[in-house]
Amino acid sequence: xxxxxxxxxxxxxxxxxxxxxxxxxxxxxxxxxxxxxxxxxxxxxxxxxxxxxxxxxxxxxxxxxxxxxxxxxxxxxxxxxxxxxxxxxxxxxxxxxxxxxxxxxxxxxxxxxxx
Amino acid sequence: xxxxxxxxxxxxxxxxxxxxxxxxxxxxxxxxxxxxxxxxxxxxxxxxxxxxxxxxxxxxxxxxxxxxxxxxxxxxxxxxxxxxxxxxxxxxxxxxxxxxxxxxxxxxxxxx
Numbered sequence: 001x002x003x004x005x006x007x008x009x010x011x012x013x014x015x016x017x018x019x020x021x022x023x024x025x026x027x028x029x030x031x032x033x034x035x036x037x038x039x040x041x042x043x044x045x046x047x048x049x050x051x052x053x054x055x056x057x058x059x060x061x062x063x064x065x066x067x068x069x070x071x072x073x074x075x076x077x078x079x080x081x082x083x084x085x086x087x088x089x090x091x092x093x094x095x096x097x098x099x100x101x102x103x104x105x106x107x108x109x110x111x112x113x114x115x
Numbered sequence: 116x117x118x119x120x121x122x123x124x125x126x127x128x129x130x131x132x133x134x135x136x137x138x139x140x141x142x143x144x145x146x147x148x149x150x151x152x153x154x155x156x157x158x159x160x161x162x163x164x165x166x167x168x169x170x171x172x173x174x175x176x177x178x179x180x181x182x183x184x185x186x187x188x189x190x191x192x193x194x195x196x197x198x199x200x201x202x203x204x205x206x207x208x209x210x211x212x213x214x215x216x217x218x219x220x221x222x223x224x225x226x227x
Contacts, residue, residue: 002157033215042117043158043203043217056213090157099215100146100207106157 003027004107006091012113018079021110025072025093031055032074033094033104034066038087049074050097081114088112118142119204119218127224128194136189136221138204145209147187149178150217152201158217194225 003026013019025032034046036059045058049068060066063081068074078085088109096102122137138147146165150158162171164180164187171178175198177190187204204218 002159004157035217042219045215045217048213048215056215058214092157098207100144100148100163100205103160103163106159108155109157 002105002107004091004093004105006089006107006110008110009108010111010113012115013081014115015081015083017081017114018077019081019112021076021078021089021091021112023074023076023091023093023107025074025091026105029093029095029105030072031094031097031099031102031104032068032072033092033099034060034074034076035090035092036087037090037109041087043090046076048097048099055097056099078112083114086112086114117219118208118216119206121202121204121218121221123221124219125222125224127226130195130225130227131193134191134194134223136191136202136223138187138189138218140185140208142208143184144206145184147180147184147204147206149187149189150203150205152203153199158201158203191223194223196225196227199223199225 005024030051033048037043046060048056066076090109092104092106094102148163149161152158167182167184169180175192202221
């Protein structure tokens, strides 16, 4: 158990819909990262928040947005869903802001299926 | 095009054999990390290499960072079934605007 929690574990929804994925970081961690993992694209970095502020942005689509709240939990919002958005979405947390300097602890992931 | 290319993509070996996984890039990295991911779980950090030419050992696993800090390798000695998993290198390039990249991955199966 990494100490990072993600809900829900599984999500099935239809194209065009909007969903929210939730992540609670390990106690004491200030950074939250979101990743998308699919068979054809591998593990892709989406976005990072550090202490409530956006720190880095990766290959995140405009249809996707995220935020980190004052209690440091984070939500990833996915809208106008397409079949290609079906993937495993991971949240990770670390104590510091530089991902290459601090260990990231990954949650169990949310498996999103868009039908 | 992926910033971090790993080879081989798939590897299936017998228990007791040795193997090497490679992670290559055209970009320079301040450091590189290696993760292992088991099915249905998130990746878990194995090691971070920071200095060009650095070699780190973790039991039967040996990690090396290239002198130019553009590549890394993972060598496993006497592989065991428990080593089975997806191995991923990762890092943030010096000129990638704080983006963090994972490699393409090497899926290792160790047959008892």
